[in-house]
Amino acid sequence: MNITVLSGGVGGARFTRGLLALLRERLPDGAGGTTAHVTVVANTGDDLWLHGVRVCPDLDTLLYTLGDAVHEEQGWGRRDESRRVSDDLAAYGLGWEWFTLGDLDLATHLARTELLRRGLPLSAVVERLAQRWRPGVRLLPMTDHEVETHVRTADGLLHFEEWWVRHRAAVPALGFEQVGLAGSSPAPGVLDAIAGADVVVVPPSNPVVSVGTILAVPGVGDALRTTTARVVGVSPVVGGAPVRGMADACLAAIGVETSALAVARHYGRRAAGGVLDAWLVDTADADAVAPLRAEGWDVAAAGTLMHDVPTTAGIAARALALVGLTP
Ligand code: GDP
Ligand code: FO1
Ligand code: CA
Numbered sequence: 116m117n118i119t120v121l122s123g124g125v126g127g128a129r130f131t132r133g134l135l136a137l138l139r140e141r142l143p144d145g146a147g148g149t150t151a152h153v154t155v156v157a158n159t160g161d162d163l164w165l166h167g168v169r170v171c172p173d174l175d176t177l178l179y180t181l182g183d184a185v186h187e188e189q190g191w192g193r194r195d196e197s198r199r200v201s202d203d204l205a206a207y208g209l210g211w212e213w214f215t216l217g218d219l220d221l222a223t224h225l226a227r228t229e230l231l232r233r234g235l236p237l238s239a240v241v242e243r244l245a246q247r248w249r250p251g252v253r254l255l256p257m258t259d260h261e262v263e264t265h266v267r268t269a270d271g272l273l274h275f276e277e278w279w280v281r282h283r284a285a286v287p288a289l290g291f292e293q294v295g296l297a298g299s300s301p302a303p304g305v306l307d308a309i310a311g312a313d314v315v316v317v318p319p320s321n322p323v324v325s326v327g328t329i330l331a332v333p334g335v336g337d338a339l340r341t342t343t344a345r346v347v348g349v350s351p352v353v354g355g356a357p358v359r360g361m362a363d364a365c366l367a368a369i370g371v372e373t374s375a376l377a378v379a380r381h382y383g384r385r386a387a388g389g390v391l392d393a394w395l396v397d398t399a400d401a402d403a404v405a406p407l408r409a410e411g412w413d414v415a416a417a418g419t420l421m422h423d424v425p426t427t428a429g430i431a432a433r434a435l436a437l438v439g440l441t442p
C-alpha cells in the first residue's frame with residue numbers, strides 16, 4: 116500500500132506520526148515497521164536564510180517529530196534544546212532576536228547548508244539528514260528550488276516567519292507573495308508519489324501557507340486532480356478556529372472563512388475541479404457534514420484533536436476509511 120501525505124509542519128508531522136503507528140500495528144513488517152510505503156511531501160515555503168544558514172522549518176519539524184526528537188509541547192525544534200549560540204549572537208546585535216535557532220537545531224542547519232554548498236539539491240540533502248533521523252517515511256521537499264513566502268501588509272512585505280513569529284500574525288495580511296514558486300518545479304519523486312499512491316492524504320495542516328503552497332508548485336495540483344488515488348483531507352479547523360497557530364489570519368487574507376465547511380469548499384471536490392474526494396471534520400463541526408454530503412463529498416465527523424499518538428492513529432484510520440481503505 117502506498118500512501119502520500121502533503122504536509123506542513125506541526126499538524127502534518129503529528130498526523131503522519133499517528134498514521135505510521137496505525138500502519139505499524141495493522142500492516143506490520145515483522146521488524147517493528149510496516150509493509151506500507153508512506154511518502155511525505157513537505158512544504159518548503161517557510162524556508163529562510165538566517166546567519167548564513169538555510170532553515171527549513173517544516174522539513175525539520177517532520178524529521179524531529181518522526182525521529183522522536185521533537186520538543187513535544189512546543190511542536191517544533193529539538194527536545195532538551197539550549198540557546199547559547201543564539202544568545203551570544205544577540206550580543207553582537209545580529210539576526211532576529213525573536214527567532215531562536217537552538218544549539219542542537221543549529222547543527223541541522225549547518226549540516227544542511229554544508230551539503231547545499233557542496234552542490235546537492237535539497238531533496239538529496241533531506242535524504243542525507245533522514246539517514247540520521249530514520250523517520251520511517253520517504254521525506255521529499257515539495258521542490259528543490261528556493262521558495263520563500265512573503266506577507267503583503269499595509270506597510271510592505273514581511274517574510275512569513277517575521278509576520279508569524281514576531282507579529283503573531285496580528286498585522287493584517289493583505290495576501291501572500293511566494294517568491295520563486297511560479298518558476299519552481301516538483302522535486303524528484305513528488306509527481307510519481309502522487310500518481311502512484313493508493314491514497315493521498317491532506318493532513319490537518321495550514322490550508323494556505325502549508326498545503327496551499329505545495330499545491331501551487333507547478334504540476335502538483337494537476338497531479339492531484341488526475342491521480343487514480345483517492346484523496347482525503349482532515350480539517351485543521353475545529354469548532355470554527357485553528358487548533359494551534361494563527362491559520363485563521365491566513366484564511367482571512369485569501370477571503371476564506373475559518374470553518375471546516377469553507378476550507379473544504381476552498382480545496383474543492385475533485386469531481387468539480389478541486390483536489391479532494393473526502394473530508395474528515397471534527398465532531399464540533401458536525402453541522403458541515405450534511406451540506407457537504409449534499410454536494411457529493413464523502414464526509415464524516417470524528418474527534419480530530421491529536422492529543423497523543425494512539426488517538427492520532429485513530430484519526431488516521433477514520434480518514435483512510437472515508438476513502439474505503441481499512442489497513
Ligand atoms: P505548521 O507548519 O507548524 O504551522 O503546521 P501545519 O501547517 O502542518 O499545521 C498547522 C495546522 O494544524 C493549524 O492550522 C492547526 O489548526 C492544525 N492542527 C494542529 N493541531 C491539530 C489537531 O490536533 N487537530 C486538528 N484537526 N488540527 C490541528
Ligand atoms: N517558532 C516560534 O514561534 N519562535 C521561534 O523562535 C521559532 C524558531 C524556529 C527555528 C527553527 C525552526 O525550524 C522553526 C522555528 N519556529 C519558531 C517554528 C516555526 O518556524 C513556525 O511555527 C512555522 O514555520 C509556522 O508554520
Ligand atoms: Ca510551516
